[in-house]
Amino acid sequence: MRKSKLLKLLSIIFAFALIAGACGGDDDDSGSSSDSSVLGEDSSEEEASASASEPAEEEAEEEEAEEEAAEEEAAGTADDSTMGDGAELWESIVDAGEVAADESLEPILITLVNIEGTPVGSFPEIREGAEAAVKTINETMGGLDGRPFELDSCVHGLDPNEATACANEIADAQPNLHIQGIDFFNPLLWPTIVGAGLPVLQTVPIFIEDFDTEGILSTEGGCVSSFPTAMEYGVEVLEADKYVIIYSDTAPGLVCYDDTERRMIQQLTDEGKIGQDDWVGISDASGDPTDNDAVVQQVLDFIEGSSNPWVYFGIQASDCNEILSALQANGYPGGIVASGSCRDDSVLSNPASAGVHFGSNFGITDRPDLWSDYKIKYTDWRDASFDRYGPSVPDSAFLETAHDVVITGLLQMIMFTGMGGDIDNDPEGFIDFMAAQSNLHRAGLETSLNCTNNSDEFVSVCAKDMNYYIWDGPGGQFEYGPLGPNNLDAAELILRAAEGNPRQ
């Protein structure tokens, strides 16, 4: 909403500049060309596209022909049967060419709650990713049946009171879809947001409550996909004879460890896949460097005599970096597996990260040579979306996630209305529609998600699979690990643990 206001302001100013140029300029040619270039770069209003399309027709025709040829080649990359229902829909919209939404129609209201501007945590990339997606939807995808999207963000600081005020605001606004950004107070917001009966898609789920609450949907797996798959990966794929799980002693960290790591590996232990004394969980004080070496000493003690030891990091990136360095500094000889939350530029530039197996359910990172045509096409399209918007933050996984979740929301809405659903008056129907997806396409993802095969423990999670890729080290690239291109699906283990090791 902020950006749209800014854009409106900009467009008014540019309009005045145009009028001034037209009235007072002696040199019409130079004036018009500079104006159009300004508009072409900075403005996305309709006038801009109209004026920008006029000049340089010959060159443009040639370029268009080339682009069309390229598009024809790239067409048909999506396949609903493997990528989920909605993949082909996305491709058909994109291939149909750019269509602007009709601004005169009633907008589809999307809301977002997000934490920004605090020294402890600030995630403007989530908001900007969503704003970029909305801009692209409105300017190139034709909105929902021509209706434009409007994004109303409620940004707050590190204060639960502000967060609950945001939840009230969202509940009052009654959006067509709510996107939950990164928020350290999610469990406090769900009673209001879910209670208001809003359809919800999460960007980055953090707490167990984010996975356990009916009525909200997560196309990101969070610790429900990361941790159980990591247990299977370490025990069954890597065949660790000693497996150390380092977890964070924060509120979500402790609960996630107990619920999605300890129970899962206990299940594998009960099934005879690893000995009871061959794994251990060690807590790490988050953000505290005083305990790192002592934690590593415990790791070294535990793996003594092991021929194939592995350590798993179920911790956030800053702590990963600290423990990685401490393991290296203490001469740790074994292998390391790390969750997706561990992977960021700071970790990847740490020499100690060489050889680490990083989890990801978005396919292998930055390896277009190993991507499918669909993935390449989608990534290029998303990059263009960001270029169109011009984010003020660097490209990041959060920026992409927020963007893709909004696009996923659009696809779900189109399919829902296509089946006769009423997006304005039947939020419950829309929630049920999304929750019933057993072959859901999450925009940008090459594999489909299943929201229906959950135990009653993780009712809101659609993504339960993951792959592990090996990082070469700073300046290097990711390589396929033992799983190759195939993801590990933890859905079965989760169901087994729900039965064999239920929550106490």
Next chain:
Amino acid sequence: MSALLVALIAGIGAGALYAMLGTGIVVAFRGSGVINFGHGAVAGYTAYSFHELRVTGSLYLPWFDPIPEFGFLKTLKINNLPVRIDIFDVTDPISGKPNLALTVLVCLLMSAFLGLLMHFLVFRPLRNSPTLGKVIGSIGVFLYLSSMMAVHFGGQNRYDAGFSGFNSTAGAVENFLGLGRTIPRSNFYLFGAAIVMCVIVWALYRFSRFGISTRAADENEKGAALLGYSPQFLAGANWVLASITAGAAGILFLHKTQPAQIALFVVGGLGAALFGNLTSIPGATAGGLIIGMVASGGVEITNYDWWPEILPPSGVRNFVPLLAIILVLYLRGDKLPIRGSISIGRQPRAPKTNNVSIGVIAALGIALLLSNIFVSKWEAVLTTTLIAIIFMYSLTVLIGFLGQISLVQWSISGLAAYVMIRLMADGEKIRETDFVTNSGWGWPTVLAFVAAIVVAIIFGLLVGLPALRIRGVQLAVVTIAAVIAVENLLLRNPPLMGDGSVSVNPTPSPNWFGQYVGGFNPNTARTDYWKFSLFLIIIAGLVGVGVANLRRGQIGRRFLAIRANERAAAAAGINVARMKLLGFGISSAIAAIAGCMIAYKLPGLQTDQFEIFGGLALLAFAYLGGITTVWGAIVGGCLIAGGLLPEFLGVHFESIDTGLINAVGAIGLVVNAKVTNGEGVALLQTDLGKNTLAMLRRPPDDESSENLNDEEAKV
């Protein structure tokens, strides 16, 4: 045993950071009499600057550009305030990364510059302010630099390989001392760096003319001034030196932790400085190293089978060293240094609140009116404001009236809330969305509420005990240890507080005499229940009237006497110890009420809500509103994040960066400390109003005759 020994020794690496920060804090204190809570933020900002220079070649100056760069302002081509300077060309494929030594030099210059800015813009103007004003100034520095870090460097994690030997690639010392274990080589380098810093700074104070004159000013500022030394020059030079030590610590530890985290390690640094009695550099260095070693060794010792479950390991690791410091301070309280200064300004006025009933009725009327016309968001904002006002009353009593700078009151609110939740919990799931089900004793709401207040009072009295022997800024630092104790030992303690204490602690539904008074409205699913708003209005009104009457009565006058001069108060027959404990008790009870109200309002609580920096922010806003009056608390409550004013501004100025709002707030804090001396916006506007009215009422003839008289007087 060898494992414990190795864990202890391994702690020298992180301990070196505390030692370096402690050294800088002592330097700043000796130079200016200020305990700088923003010292860690200087280290963090320098660490960010170092990384930014290495990666992008740019240096971010520690301010923001107040002139917007859009619209017609852009077309006017106003020269905006420069924020970023491109120093190195990192795109040059030949030179690659900027020269390491040059980068370090630039960063240390930046930290020195930060020291100068702090001196000239914050602490020099506050040099004659009461202790509280200086504490608030340093909190302002912390908040400002934290905001600048968020604005300039964002939330992204940073990694830098650092220096050879100091980083993880240095490998390990195998079989250290024949104990059969390894210790990272880098820890010894960091230890060495802390020792080198200690020796340099100590030698500077011991042997140089600058150091000797600083020590002279430290002991007797007037005497130093009479000998021809400028106390302000010395203070400025010491601020520069302190900031350089902080900058060096930030750069050295960038490979070990995140810059934003370094800013928060100031608590350990303060502990180290106290260990050195705020005067001894070697003492502070030793203190920092010991804190690091105990914290590291604690990981091992708390892992033993015999370790009692009721003592949370991380809480013990962090608290035990500080507890030792408190005991030392308590035992030698009389010997604590009170730094001399040429003059100390007057304490802020604490006038009686007259016409309390009219004020309360008016405030209640306005609040009721607003609560009826508010949509749910604003209802939540109103209750946030009211709870903050209640909490700030506790600061008014303890800090404003009694002059005891306690930073633990917010933690006491948390303690009361958690105790109440535990007492009320009955093992039943409260809301569908709750994950944790808390077990407890199922006490009725009112009984649990009263019991929580009693527990808070007892804890408050315990915290108040050191205040009998420690005062001023030292007491403020000691109460930080209490904050850590509450958060890590009491709140995050499942055997004590239930399973919710390590997660999101679900709050029970409160019923007072059959009436549900929780903030969450089950009918609308919003935090907007009108009965809760009404309940809060009544509580806030009653507490406000109580505090106003306290000030007007005998106890209030005694509090003020103690605040002005403890010895004089004792000579006048006031039992200072009893009054101090009474103040701590009353303040803790009010803080507990605020804590219970938070638990009534929110569906769940987290321990992080009650950590030290949340409490500092509340103190800052109470100070901004006016720490010495009931009206000041009301204004302060409206100013807090999530309160009425920021939310109103947020609606109308949506495009302003949140980080910038915080930075402006921090600047306002410092300006307020100077301009109003802690009397805050409330008294300032009262004075302005009175003066304006007086001016309007004055006949024109009087004015001219007065001017004439003035001129005659001058002649």
